[in-house]
Amino acid sequence: MPRTKLTGFSRLLIFLLFALPIVYAGAAYYNGEDPVANVKGWLGMDQPEQVDNSDATVPSEESYRDAPATFENVQELREENDRLRRELARCQGTTAS
Structure with a gap:
């Protein structure tokens, strides 16, 4: 061989x-x-990472795109922005140990 x-x-x-x-x-x-x-x-x-968003309601992007910019829509966006900032601060506070 x-x-x-x-x-x-x-x-x-x-x-x-x-x-x-x-x-x-x-x-x-x-x-x-x-x-x-x-x-x-x-x-x-x-x-x-699995994040528990069971209490978070996220409206679709299309609903914002199609809706006219009214005072109510702006208020909803501001409230959502504040809520997301609080959640982010809470998550960063727990992981910053």
């Missing part, structure tokens, strides 16, 4: 196949990053 030899280029490719992930992981840890999370983010495998 004839034995095949590996060329220099194929040896380089096999070496890089094993060495590059190890080097990347080391560089990412050195820079304070999580290499596994980075790769999952590139591949779209990361899961966003």
Whole structure:
């Protein structure tokens, strides 16, 4: 049975196949990053945080676009803006520990 030899280029490719992930992981840890999370983010495998919005009512964007700019619509938008700012401040306050 004839034995095949590996060329220099194929040896380089096999070496890089094993060495590059190890080097990347080391560089990412050195820079304070999580290499596994980075790769999952590139591949779209990361899961966003689940936020409980059961009490939030979000009107559709089309309803604002089609409605004329009346005083009531402006007031609704201001109230929604204030509510969202309070929710954001509450969420940032709990995670700022």
